[in-house]
Amino acid sequence: MTKKVDLWLVNLDLSADKIEELAHILSADEKARAERFYFQQHRHRYIVARGTLRRILGHYLAIAPNRIEFEYSSRGKPKLAQSFGANGMQFNLSHSQDLALYGFARDRAIGVDLEYIRPITDAQTIAQRFFSARESAIIDALPESERLMAFFRGWTAKEAYLKATGDGLAGSLDRVEVSLAPNEPMRLLAIDGDVQAAARWHLHAIAPATNYVATVAVEGQSNSQLTIRNWQLS
Structure with a gap:
C-alpha cells in the first residue's frame, strides 16, 4: 500500500x-x-x-x-x-x-532533516564518536572525495528518525544505525540493536537543491509516494 x-x-x-x-x-x-x-x-x-x-x-x-x-x-x-x-x-x-x-x-x-553541505575538517572524528563502528568503518573505507557526502547522508538519516520519534539530538545518534555503503538504498538497519524496530520505518534520501542533502523518515512498512514542491509565499 x-x-x-x-x-x-x-x-x-x-x-x-x-x-x-x-x-x-x-x-x-x-x-x-x-x-x-x-x-x-x-x-x-x-x-x-x-x-x-x-x-x-x-x-x-x-x-x-x-x-x-x-x-x-x-x-x-x-x-x-x-x-x-x-x-x-x-x-x-x-x-x-x-x-x-x-x-x-x-x-x-x-x-x-536538511543540511547544507559544507567542509567539516573533523567529519571522521565526529563519525567515530556518534556513528556505529560499522558506519565509521564504511566512511573510512571510502575515497576521500566521497566521505563528506556519506557523513551528511548518515547524519541526516539518523536525525530524521530521531526527529520523527520526538527525541531529536537528545536521542544519541549512535542508537540509530543506517546503511552507508556506496550504491545501497538508504534504510534503517537497527535501532538500539533491534533490527525489527528498524524495519518499521522507511527512509528516503533526497537532494532538494544544489549543495544540500536531506532525509525523510516515515513510520510504517508501506512505501511512500513522495511529492516535492516549492511553496510560493504570496
Whole structure:
C-alpha cells in the first residue's frame, strides 16, 4: 500500500515586508521565542520558518494560519493541538542556511532533516564518536572525495528518525544505525540493536537543491509516494 507524503521547500531569505507579514500570524509564544534570537538573521529565519508552517497547515486544514494551535512534546517537538488532531496530520520541518524543508503525512510519524553541505575538517572524528563502528568503518573505507557526502547522508538519516520519534539530538545518534555503503538504498538497519524496530520505518534520501542533502523518515512498512514542491509565499 502506498501512502502520500508531501514535501515543501521554502526559501527563508525574504524581504522585510514579507517577514513582517509572517510575524503577524505567529502566536504570542512564537513571537517571544523569535525575540530571544541574538542575531537578526536567525530571528528572521525563525519567523519565516514558523510563519510558513502555519501557512501550509492552514492550506491543508482550510483555516486561517493564525488560528492554528500547537502542543509540544517533552523535548519540544511541535504537533497540532488536540482540537485539530482528528485529521491525523503529522508534520516536521528542518532548515539550514536559507532553505527550509517541510514534511507532511497523515496518521503516521514523519521526521525530516536538511543540511547544507559544507567542509567539516573533523567529519571522521565526529563519525567515530556518534556513528556505529560499522558506519565509521564504511566512511573510512571510502575515497576521500566521497566521505563528506556519506557523513551528511548518515547524519541526516539518523536525525530524521530521531526527529520523527520526538527525541531529536537528545536521542544519541549512535542508537540509530543506517546503511552507508556506496550504491545501497538508504534504510534503517537497527535501532538500539533491534533490527525489527528498524524495519518499521522507511527512509528516503533526497537532494532538494544544489549543495544540500536531506532525509525523510516515515513510520510504517508501506512505501511512500513522495511529492516535492516549492511553496510560493504570496
